[in-house]
Amino acid sequence: MQHSCTPTQKTGLKNPANRTTHPVQCVKLERVMILFDRVTKTYPNQSTAISGMNLHIQPKEFVTIVGSSGAGKSTLIKLMTREEVHTSGKIIVGGLDYDTIGPKDVPQVRRRIGVVFQDFKLLPNRNVAENVAFAMEVSGTRNKEIKRAVPKMLQLVGLANKANNMPQELSGGERQRVAIARALIRQPKILIADEPTGNLDPKNAWEIIELLLKINRFGTTVLLTTHNKEIVNALKRRVITINRGRIIKDEEQGRYAL
Amino acid sequence: MIQFWRVVTTGARNFTRNMWLSMAATAVMTVTLTIVLVSFISNSALTSTIKGVTNKIDVSVYLNDNITSDQLTGFENQLKADPNVVKVTYVSKAQALATYQSENANNQKLLQAISETDNPLPASLEIKTKDPKNLTSVIAIIGQPANAALQSDPPSYSGTNKVTIDRIVHAADFFKNGGTYASILFIIISVLIIFNTIRMAIFTRRDEIEIMKLVGATKWFIRGPFLVEAAMYGIIAAVIALILAYTLVLGGAPKLASYIDVTSTIQIFKDYPILVIGGELIIGIAIGCFSSLLAMSRYLKL
Numbered sequence: 001m002q003h004s005c006t007p008t009q010k011t012g013l014k015n016p017a018n019r020t021t022h023p024v025q026c027v028k029l030e031r032v033m034i035l036f037d038r039v040t041k042t043y044p045n046q047s048t049a050i051s052g053m054n055l056h057i058q059p060k061e062f063v064t065i066v067g068s069s070g071a072g073k074s075t076l077i078k079l080m081t082r083e084e085v086h087t088s089g090k091i092i093v094g095g096l097d098y099d100t101i102g103p104k105d106v107p108q109v110r111r112r113i114g115v116v117f118q119d120f121k122l123l124p125n126r127n128v129a130e131n132v133a134f135a136m137e138v139s140g141t142r143n144k145e146i147k148r149a150v151p152k153m154l155q156l157v158g159l160a161n162k163a164n165n166m167p168q169e170l171s172g173g174e175r176q177r178v179a180i181a182r183a184l185i186r187q188p189k190i191l192i193a194d195e196p197t198g199n200l201d202p203k204n205a206w207e208i209i210e211l212l213l214k215i216n217r218f219g220t221t222v223l224l225t226t227h228n229k230e231i232v233n234a235l236k237r238r239v240i241t242i243n244r245g246r247i248i249k250d251e252e253q254g255r256y257a258l
Numbered sequence: 259m260i261q262f263w264r265v266v267t268t269g270a271r272n273f274t275r276n277m278w279l280s281m282a283a284t285a286v287m288t289v290t291l292t293i294v295l296v297s298f299i300s301n302s303a304l305t306s307t308i309k310g311v312t313n314k315i316d317v318s319v320y321l322n323d324n325i326t327s328d329q330l331t332g333f334e335n336q337l338k339a340d341p342n343v344v345k346v347t348y349v350s351k352a353q354a355l356a357t358y359q360s361e362n363a364n365n366q367k368l369l370q371a372i373s374e375t376d377n378p379l380p381a382s383l384e385i386k387t388k389d390p391k392n393l394t395s396v397i398a399i400i401g402q403p404a405n406a407a408l409q410s411d412p413p414s415y416s417g418t419n420k421v422t423i424d425r426i427v428h429a430a431d432f433f434k435n436g437g438t439y440a441s442i443l444f445i446i447i448s449v450l451i452i453f454n455t456i457r458m459a460i461f462t463r464r465d466e467i468e469i470m471k472l473v474g475a476t477k478w479f480i481r482g483p484f485l486v487e488a489a490m491y492g493i494i495a496a497v498i499a500l501i502l503a504y505t506l507v508l509g510g511a512p513k514l515a516s517y518i519d520v521t522s523t524i525q526i527f528k529d530y531p532i533l534v535i536g537g538e539l540i541i542g543i544a545i546g547c548f549s550s551l552l553a554m555s556r557y558l559k560l
Contacts, residue, residue, distance in 0.1 A: 081472075104476075111474035121469050138475035140261045182473065 032092065033059045033190060033221045034080065039089035041075050041245075049075035051245040052089070057223070059189070062216045064232055065225045066256055067242040073225045076242070077194055080223075081113055082106045094189050111139055114183030114191040114220075118198035120175045122167040122182075129154065129163040132181045139186065149185060157181045157211060173204030180211060190221045197228055205231065232256035265479060269486025276459060280491065283455040287495035290444040291542055295503040295534075297437030299523050304430040307519040317385040317393065319400055320411040323351070325381070333405055337385060340395050345386040354379040364512050380410045445545060452491060452549035456484055460557045467558070477560045484558070488550035492542025500538055 036055035042048045049072045057063050067073050078084040080093055082101070091098040094112055101109060122131050129150050136146045154160050157177040167175055176196055183191055193212055197205035209224075209231055216222045226232060232239060232255065239254025240247055249257070273280050321330070330348065337346050349357075355377045362368045372378070387396060393415060399405065400413055460467070470480050507527055511520050527534055 107474040107476045107479075109474075110472065115472060121465070121472065123466055123469060134469070135473040137264055138470055138473055138479055142260060186474075 031058055032056050033061070033094060034223075035090070035092040036079075037090040037092075039079065039091055040087050041072075041079060041084060042087045049245050050079065050086070053242075053245065053247060055240070055247065057221060059221055060216070060219055062213065062222045062235070062237045063224070064235060064237060064239045064254070065223065065242060066227070066232060066239060066258060067225075068258055071242045072245040073242065074194070075245075077115070077192055077223075077225070080190075080192065081115055082109050107139075111186055112188050112190070114180075114186070114188040116176065116179040116183050116191070116193050116196050118195040120167070120172075120179045120199075122175060122178055124167055127164050127166050128159060128170070128178050131167065131178055132185055135182045135185050153181045153185050156184075171204065172200045173207055176200065176204075176208050177211065180208075180215070184215065184220070188220070190223065191215060192223045194225050195227065196224070197226060197231065202230075209235070229256040261479060262482075265482030266486050269483035270490065272459065272463070272483050273487045273490050276455075276462075279455050279458060280487070283452050283488075283491045284494050286444075286451045287448050287491045287542060287545065288498045290441075290448040290545070291492075291495050291499035291538060292502055293437075293444050294441045294541060295499050295538060296506075297441045299503065299507055299520075300437055301434050302526060303514075303520045303523045304434055306522040308427055308430050310519050316387045317396055317400070317413055317415055319383040319385065319413045320380040320409055321382060322408055322410045323380065325408050329408055333408060334383065336399050336402075336405070337383065337396070340399060342387045342389055342392065342395055343385055344388055347384045347386075349382045349384055351377050351379055351381045354382065448545050449549045449552070452488055452546055453553045455491075456488055456550045456553035457557050459484060459487065460553065467560075471560065480560060481554055481558065484550050484554055485547050488546035489543045490546070492544070492546035493539060496535075496538045496542035499542075500535055 034055065034057040036053050039050055039053045039055075040048065041050040053072075053076075065073055065076065075084060079086050079091060079098075082098065086098070093109070096109065096112070098109075123134060126134065132150050132153055133146045136149065141149075151160065151163065154163055157180055159174060159177050159181065162170060162174060167178065170178065176199075180191075180193075180196075191212070196208050196212070200208060205228065212222050212224060236253045239249070239251050239256070241249035241254070241257065319333075334346050334348065337343050355372070358372065358379060359369060385396060387393065397415075400409075467480055504527065507520065507524060511524050514520050
């Protein structure tokens with residue numbers, strides 16, 4: 001993990017000298033998918049959700065984030081998707097310095113990151129294929145391209161035969177697959193899965209986790225948050241435990257410990 | 259381009275999805291645009307009617323058919339010498355007939371009656387005065403025995419009708435202002451109704467808006483359909499209002515012609531249909547989009 005600490009212009013870090021005292025190892029930026037440098041997020045009501053967090057996640061990693069409710073997981077994700085703006089520190093995701101982006105760039109940021117949620121967030125009046133196509137429609141992809149890409153993606157998540165079903169005709173696990181397909185259709189570098197198994201029974205939950213692992217094998221960085229102890233322990237992947245807005249544990253083959 | 263098209267189709271689909279709300283908004287907009295248009299029509303018709311009334315000649319002197327040109331010039335010069343007289347116009351028998359025929363173009367019986375005889379209309383001198391209420395000097399000139407001998411019929415004066423004319427002018431002003439106020443009032447009502455319709459649409463589609471944000475839709479891609487939807491209320495309403503107005507003006511004109519002067523209004527409708535149609539559409543779209551933007555600025559936080 002030890003890399004030479006050559007500050008590149010891309011980092012935009014104002015004072016490279018400080019890096020020596022930095023708790024997070026210094027990494028070449030092109031090797032970092034997600035970088036948080038002393039990031040703090042204080043909400044207008046003065047509550048601090050993230051405080052001085054340092055985090056770096058490399059390309060193609062599969063990282064699980066655990067923490068009790070209110071530990072700051074949701075804020076962490078919202079900072080990455082730019083739903084919230086950090087109060088101080090530096091956030092760089094996929095080489096993009098979040099200090100340099102304006103409100104107009106936010107849609108572009110979100111197109112580079114796929115996100116799935118516990119409650120799926122599917123459009124109830126559109127069928128499976130249309131829900132997946134929706135993510136391409138908003139970014140101006142041609143219909144021809146959409147028609148070509150959607151069936152392939154449904155094939156990947158194992159829903160090729162459900163393209164014309166409405167979301168309410170699907171099981172929870174299937175709905176989450178649709179959400180994953182929609183998140184992946186634009187080939188993002190990062191997939192954030194925010195409690196994707198929260199509403200699923202163990203069998204369906206495992207199928208979703210296996211799908212995430214498969215996606216990760218294809219080269220997508222996956223960030224998973226979960227409360228499911230069995231899943232975390234069985235994954236044997238990097239686990240970051242956060243509490244009160246700070247990282248309290250970061251292990252390469254972590255276990256669920258709360 | 260494909261983005262624009264998707265925004266338009268989404269807007270149109272949302273319009274049909276909330277059919278009852280859309281219909282209510284369109285109905286209110288139709289009433290408003292009809293009032294705006296009727297107010298415009300009556301304004302222009304009343305204005306030209308009043309212009310016609312107030313520009314009416316003050317005194318008409320009817321002349322014998324056998325008057326000589328020397329007699330005519332003498333009479334004319336006498337009148338022109340009067341300081342109250344602004345203008346004296348000679349109207350020949352032929353001109354009088356032509357005017358009569360055009361004024362009664364819609365009345366076949368009168369036209370037929372007049373064509374069956376030799377031109378029965380006398381030539382005349384039309385006198386426009388500075389002060390139509392004080393015609394003593396003019397009447398004195400007309401009444402001189404030498405001049406009276408030249409006349410076929412007693413002269414007609416408008417002075418006695420002046421009070422009535424003033425009243426008509428006032429009434430017309432009242433209606434014109436009333437039309438403007440009604441237009442403004444109904445535009446405000448439309449704005450409020452459409453504001454509420456779009457507000458409800460934003461609430462019912464908040465999940466969809468959240469998902470659009472999530473998958474990286476731009477602000478205008480999210481706002482666009484609400485603008486399209488509101489513009490559709492305006493466009494549909496404008497079309498209905500225009501059909502009503504054209505039927506009213508072009509169909510009802512002959513019946514109205516004897517009361518008010520609608521010729522200039524008809525002229526506007528016939529000569530500048532693009533102006534009338536375009537103007538009405540623009541007003542409708544503007545009201546819709548303005549209300550929609552207002553609702554979005556309050557309730558659509560992106």
